[in-house]
Amino acid sequence: MTEFRLAAAAALAMALTLAAAPAAHAADGGGPLKFSLGGGVTSGGDNLVAGSGAEMDAGRGLQLFAGAEYWVAEPLALQVNLGLQFDRRKAAGGTLRFQRFPLELMGLFAVTNNLRFGAGAQFVFGAKLHGSGDASALDQNYRHATGRVLEGEFLINPHSAVKLRFVKENFTPASDGAPKIKGDHVGLMFTHYF
Numbered sequence: 001m002t003e004f005r006l007a008a009a010a011a012l013a014m015a016l017t018l019a020a021a022p023a024a025h026a027a028d029g030g031g032p033l034k035f036s037l038g039g040g041v042t043s044g045g046d047n048l049v050a051g052s053g054a055e056m057d058a059g060r061g062l063q064l065f066a067g068a069e070y071w072v073a074e075p076l077a078l079q080v081n082l083g084l085q086f087d088r089r090k091a092a093g094g095t096l097r098f099q100r101f102p103l104e105l106m107g108l109f110a111v112t113n114n115l116r117f118g119a120g121a122q123f124v125f126g127a128k129l130h131g132s133g134d135a136s137a138l139d140q141n142y143r144h145a146t147g148r149v150l151e152g153e154f155l156i157n158p159h160s161a162v163k164l165r166f167v168k169e170n171f172t173p174a175s176d177g178a179p180k181i182k183g184d185h186v187g188l189m190f191t192h193y194f
Contacts, residue, residue: 030158032071034193039064040163042085044185048098048129048171049138054091056098056129058171059185061087063102069193075110079118094133100142101126104149114155122147124183127171141174145183153191163189 045059065083072078086099106120127142147169155161169183 034069036067036069036079036081036191036193037065038067038081038163038189038191040187040189042167042185042187045183046181048140048181049091049096052091052138054089054096054135054138056087056089056091056096058098058181058183059167059169061085061098063187063189065102065104065189067104069108077108077110077116079106079108079120080104081106091131091133091135091138094131094135096135096138097130097132099126099128099130100124106149106151108153116153116155118149118151118153120149122149122167122169124169124171140178142171143174145169145171147183159193161191161193163187163191165189 040063041061042063043057043060045057048056048058063083063085065081067079067081069077069079081102081104083102083104084099085102086097088095088097090096101124103123103125104120105123106118108116108118110116124145124147127145129138129140129142131138147167149165149167151163151165153161153163165187167183167185167187170180171183172178172180
């Protein structure tokens with residue numbers, strides 16, 4: 001419940017900041033509010049099923065997201081993204097799928113019109129490992145997690161960007177006594193702003 005309260009407080013702080021801030025122009029000279037869609041690949045993290053003979057890294061997979069960005073004052077912007085991160089691997093006699101829903105709240109600083117750096121928090125909900133076939137015994141639910149995000153973004157043009165990011169997070173299995181698993185990962189993302 002603590003992660004949920006933290007996410008709610010961060011969302012409320014962002015909403016109050018947006019409401020109180022004077023309208024700034026985005027780097028492309030357009031309005032202060034932009035929406036985005038994106039996706040990419042991630043890699044890293046510990047093996048979620050160590051000792052089972054199978055491999056499913058906690059930070060590996062594909063990530064898709066949608067979000068919004070608001071330019072508070074040049075060169076500062078606030079960004080919120082909601083995504084789906086997942087991976088599917090074959091295991092002996094079955095398959096494994098790990099998925100979660102990351103909600104990100106980020107602050108961005110534009111160094112130039114084409115280069116931005118960002119930092120923020122990631123709140124992960126619905127993390128779940130699902131096995132099918134012989135791997136069904138490896139099913140596991142994970143508690144909500146809070147992580148940190150650092151990223152660099154290069155805007156190819158005002159509507160397209162490439163991001164390189166690092167996320168630090170841990171997953172705690174919902175079953176008592178199970179150890180935490182590092183989900184730290186790097187990601188290469190493509191974003192389209194409109």
